[in-house]
Amino acid sequence: MSVAAEAEALPGLALAPIGRRLVRFLTQPIPGFLPLATADPEAFRRTLRRGDVVLVEGNTRIATAIKYLTQSTWSHAALYVGPIPGRGESDGEPHALIEADAEHGVVSVPVSKYAASHTRICRPVGLSEGETQKVADFALARIGLSYDLKNIADLLRYLLPTPPVPSRWRRRMIALGAGSPTRAICSTLIAQAFQSVHYPILPSPESIEHAMRVLSSAQSGDAARYRLDEIRHIRHYSLFTPRDFDISPYFAIVKPTIEIGFDYKKVDWARLDADPPALNPPSP
The missing domain is CATH 3.90.1720.10 (endopeptidase domain like (from Nostoc punctiforme))
Known part of the structure; x- marks a missing residue:
């Protein structure tokens, strides 16, 4: 099997x-x-x-x-x-x-x-x-x-x-x-x-109703409704x-x-042993 x-x-x-x-x-x-x-x-x-x-x-x-x-x-x-x-x-x-x-x-x-x-x-x-x-x-x-x-x-x-x-x-x-x-x-x-x-x-549906209405003005109503339904759906702990x-x-x-x-000034960056090569001047 x-x-x-x-x-x-x-x-x-x-x-x-x-x-x-x-x-x-x-x-x-x-x-x-x-x-x-x-x-x-x-x-x-x-x-x-x-x-x-x-x-x-x-x-x-x-x-x-x-x-x-x-x-x-x-x-x-x-x-x-x-x-x-x-x-x-x-x-x-x-x-x-x-x-x-x-x-x-x-x-x-x-x-x-x-x-x-x-x-x-x-x-x-x-x-x-x-x-x-x-x-x-x-x-x-x-x-x-x-x-x-x-x-x-x-x-x-x-x-x-x-x-x-x-x-x-x-x-x-x-x-x-x-x-x-x-x-x-x-x-x-x-x-x-x-x-x-x-x-x-995650936020409750009520707390994002206004945000979804604003969102719907910038995208399709279906997309906005899906986002709201998604958050409603996942509120149960099993989800x-x-x-x-x-x-x-x-x-x-x-x-x-x-x-x-953290102090970025104390970061020990790896250094090249030799100086980096000089850039070639642009051709005329």
């Missing part, structure tokens, strides 16, 4: 043999592709605060499908909750991130897992310490839930080969999965955590993707290099 056929017959149990085979296939790295890390690992670690959403550019088969459907660099998201008592690596590094992993379900992991990856830190603004802790507690309480393998089975359909899917349908194709309260996908888990304290991720935290007007983008004190 082909992998695609197995996806159609995928049972609902996370530990089913077919499910395990499918997960192993989709979580394999793509040979020769390694996203470039843009921040120093130590700067990345020092910059993180409780409640930060860490977006990751993955290099696996499932990451390829997510990036295609969302037309985004980001294929995965994790929530920073701070060092978790009793959870850590054998070398003593504490676990501080919560994520929904296709192979292991909702788990805690150390920051070092993504320190060398291409990442983006998205920080909520205005939450009190107590509210931030509630967001963290929401995610912590879900450690051990299984990953929604129905989501993986559906994503597989858009991997081999990559289909010419119209952009207006891609968002709805991400609204996959069984919807079980005992299962999760990465961005769904984090969206639920923030919605538990009524923190928005959020990693990209939404990046474009959200309610999350600040935090750059570790800048946060730790």
